[in-house]
Amino acid sequence: MAIANSRPFGQRYAFVVVGVIFLCLLIAAGLRSSMSVMMVPLEDAFGWRRDVISFAAAVGIFIYGLAGPFAAALMDRIGLRRTLLAALLIMSGSTALSLLMTEPWHLVATWGVLSGVGSGAVATVLGATIVNRWFKTNRGLMMGLMSASAATGLLVFLPVLAALSQWGGWQPVAITVAIATAALIPLVWLLVPERPSSIGLTRYGAEGPEPEAAAATSNFLVHTLSTLRKAAGTRVFWYLFATFFICGFTTNGLVGTHLIAFCSDMGIAEVQAAGLLAMMGIFDLIGTTFSGWLTDRFDARKLLGIYYGIRGLALIYLPLSGFSPWALAVFAVFYGLDWIATVPPTLKLSNQAFGDRSGPMVFGWIMAGHQVGAAAAAFFGGFMRELQGNYDLAFQIAGMTAIAAAALSLLIVPTRREEFGEPQAA
Numbered sequence: 001m002a003i004a005n006s007r008p009f010g011q012r013y014a015f016v017v018v019g020v021i022f023l024c025l026l027i028a029a030g031l032r033s034s035m036s037v038m039m040v041p042l043e044d045a046f047g048w049r050r051d052v053i054s055f056a057a058a059v060g061i062f063i064y065g066l067a068g069p070f071a072a073a074l075m076d077r078i079g080l081r082r083t084l085l086a087a088l089l090i091m092s093g094s095t096a097l098s099l100l101m102t103e104p105w106h107l108v109a110t111w112g113v114l115s116g117v118g119s120g121a122v123a124t125v126l127g128a129t130i131v132n133r134w135f136k137t138n139r140g141l142m143m144g145l146m147s148a149s150a151a152t153g154l155l156v157f158l159p160v161l162a163a164l165s166q167w168g169g170w171q172p173v174a175i176t177v178a179i180a181t182a183a184l185i186p187l188v189w190l191l192v193p194e195r196p197s198s199i200g201l202t203r204y205g206a207e208g209p210e211p212e213a214a215a216a217t218s219n220f221l222v223h224t225l226s227t228l229r230k231a232a233g234t235r236v237f238w239y240l241f242a243t244f245f246i247c248g249f250t251t252n253g254l255v256g257t258h259l260i261a262f263c264s265d266m267g268i269a270e271v272q273a274a275g276l277l278a279m280m281g282i283f284d285l286i287g288t289t290f291s292g293w294l295t296d297r298f299d300a301r302k303l304l305g306i307y308y309g310i311r312g313l314a315l316i317y318l319p320l321s322g323f324s325p326w327a328l329a330v331f332a333v334f335y336g337l338d339w340i341a342t343v344p345p346t347l348k349l350s351n352q353a354f355g356d357r358s359g360p361m362v363f364g365w366i367m368a369g370h371q372v373g374a375a376a377a378a379f380f381g382g383f384m385r386e387l388q389g390n391y392d393l394a395f396q397i398a399g400m401t402a403i404a405a406a407a408l409s410l411l412i413v414p415t416r417r418e419e420f421g422e423p424q425a426a
Helices: 010-044 051-076 080-100 103-121 122-135 139-170 171-191 220-231 236-263 270-295 298-321 325-338 345-388 390-410
Strands: none
Touching: 010 051, 010 080, 010 103, 010 122, 010 139, 010 236, 051 080, 051 103, 051 122, 051 220, 051 236, 051 325, 051 345, 080 103, 080 236, 080 345, 122 139, 122 345, 139 171, 139 270, 171 345, 220 325, 220 345, 236 270, 236 298, 236 345, 236 390, 270 298, 270 325, 270 345, 298 325, 298 345, 298 390, 345 390
16 A cells, blocks of 8 residues: 555645654653663562663663664665554564563563664654654754653653553553554554655755655665764764763663652652653653754754753752652753753754764764663663662762763864765855
8 A cells, every 4th residue: 555645734744744753752752661660560570680670671772772873774775664664563562572571581572672673763863864854944843842752751651651550560551552552553654655755745944846865775784884984983973972872871771760760769659750750751841842942043062061961960969859849849840851952952963964864874873872871871770779779879970971961062063074975064
């Protein structure tokens, strides 16, 4: 069945595509964050240690990041729709398969390896590809909205998943995620064309016909690694990689994986702790969208410096806060506004340095750095909890790394694009 060759709304159909991809990113974020509400139920159900479960979470986060650049190349080689549909099938199937697990390696295989591969293709690199393909203007704002889907995932999913886990353990969580992921497949099939030209349109904001980008013909693995090799020869790549490593360390890896368990250690019920993450999701939806608007107008390097500085102070503050309702509300507001606000300026710097076509793939490698940092923090948090009996030092170390990232952000100077076939504009 071929996708229809016409669509309503003219250039504004780009917003329909953004809406569907927003839902895909939201569900993928819900899948990745599910481990945070399943950690204690898995511990109770199987008697597995906290660091064992954290290792499975770390594997999933690591592969989620590593899959990104290869997914971007695969989208260029065989098509975005095919790649996305295959990823959704893997996500739904692996989550459902986990219902049969009895050993720790089953957890690593399903929620780690397989779900990491699937969700890695339904991640920020997908948003970057969609924004570059469908928008000539308003890219920062659109990328802010795409990035905010992760926050919305927390907002929509975590309180529900936490209530399900408190009621019936980890299995209802797995079933819910599997069904939600499978429900996206017909939406993508019916509503997401390959690119605007597939339905006779141009990018939103384009004033006339644009030259069609040729599909990649080389082996997608070779193309992905070749792009990495060229990008790795630039200083800006390593600055962006390092700052995004710290971004992942201080968000998905530590807070996303361990905040509910940290609150549980402090006597706060799981549903209440999930509500705290949901509150953070509300403020991140606001903060990340606003960050996209700011990125269209201001120096992305300075924005990153401000974001990382605020995040570092919030993380250092949390273990000292006493975990009173008022103190947690203050943390949720300041940390929430900042959670994924770093994505729009980081993508802008990547596009400036590496061009519209190579930019998303290079951003995929930068995103891999984010997930390597997140994986390190997911395991590090569990390790420190077993070693010290609390999470205090883990959160304070993360805060100090965020302040270091604020300083690194100001050193980024994106000036080289010639070797990627897109000369830097004067």
